[in-house]
Amino acid sequence: MRTAPDQPSNERTSRPESTTGVARTAPLMALSQVPWGEIQDSTGRATAIPLLLNSVAWGDPDTAGAALGDLRKRICQYGFVVEQATAATVPFLWELAQLPQVTCRAEIIQLLRSIAGARQWESTAAVYPKLLNHRENPVVWERQARQAVRAKSGALSRLMADDDTEIAHATTELARALDE
Numbered sequence: 064m065r066t067a068p069d070q071p072s073n074e075r076t077s078r079p080e081s082t083t084g085v086a087r088t089a090p091l092m093a094l095s096q097v098p099w100g101e102i103q104d105s106t107g108r109a110t111a112i113p114l115l116l117n118s119v120a121w122g123d124p125d126t127a128g129a130a131l132g133d134l135r136k137r138i139c140q141y142g143f144v145v146e147q148a149t150a151a152t153v154p155f156l157w158e159l160a161q162l163p164q165v166t167c168r169a170e171i172i173q174l175l176r177s178i179a180g181a182r183q184w185e186s187t188a189a190v191y192p193k194l195l196n197h198r199e200n201p202v203v204w205e206r207q208a209r210q211a212v213r214a215k216s217g218a219l220s221r222l223m224a225d226d227d228t229e230i231a232h233a234t235t236e237l238a239r240a241l242d243e
Contacts, residue, residue, distance in 0.1 A: 090120050090158060090159065090162055091113075091116055091117060091120055091155055091158065091159075093154075093155075094113045094116065094117075094155065095113075097113075097151045099112055099113060099148070099151075102147045102148045102151060103146060103147040103148060103199075104137035104138055104146045104147070104148040104149075105136060105137050105138070105140045105144075105146050106137055109137070109146075109147075109148035109151075109152075111133075111137070112134065112137065112138070112148060112151075112152055115130045115131075115133055115134040115137070116130075116134070116152070116155050116159070118130030119131050119134065119159055119165065119167065119171070120159055120162070120164075120165060122166070123166070124166040124167070127165065127166045127167045128166070128167050128170070131167050131170055131171065131174070134152070134174075135174055135177075138152050138178075139174060139177050139178050139181065142177045143177065143180070143181050143182070143183045144181070144183045144184075145178060145181045145183075145184070145201070145204055145205050145208045146201075146204060147199070147201075147204050149178060149204060149207075149208040149211075150204065150207035150208045150210070150211040151211075153175065153178060153208060153211035153212055153214075153215070154211060154214075154215060156171050156174060156175055157175070157212075157215040157218060159171050160172050160175065160218070160222065160230075161218055161221070161222065168227070168230050169227070169229040169230045169232075169233045170233075172222065172230065172233035172234050172236075172237055173233050173236070173237075175212050175237055176233070176236050176237040176240045178208050178209065178211075178212050179209055179212040179213070179237060179240040179241055180240045180243070181205050181208065181209065182205070183205070184201040184202045184204070184205045185202055185205060185206075212237075212241070213241060216238075216241055219234055219237065219238050219241075222234040223235055223238065
């Protein structure tokens, strides 16, 4: 039943609270806050990233794995070349890595490890410093991506304690990469 605009509604508008007192939110709620059309991935505009992240979050194992593979090519090509959209994507990868229903959590953590270890652009700039003078500076993208991985590293201990040994192992490798 609808109420008149000037009358208060009796519909519930808040989310139920969990037993920890923290309001539950659906995964990837902040995706719309990122200007994906204004940043680049390896294919051009990064507008496909939200769809890929949602496919990872909600897809069956085959769908999620394929979406993560495509996402990897767009934000960390060859496992070591990051893009402008990488740093913006990292918080969502951390979020997905912690959700038990996500079927490719270990692979997400491995992707985070690749991003944390990416030094392709810095290595290139060390030999070819003019790279730093370009308007779009990939060295900055690389540093921002690594900082984004470090910013959410508080989840490491929880993931290392996961019952899934593949997740625990991948997280240990990520922690080592962050210590380097």
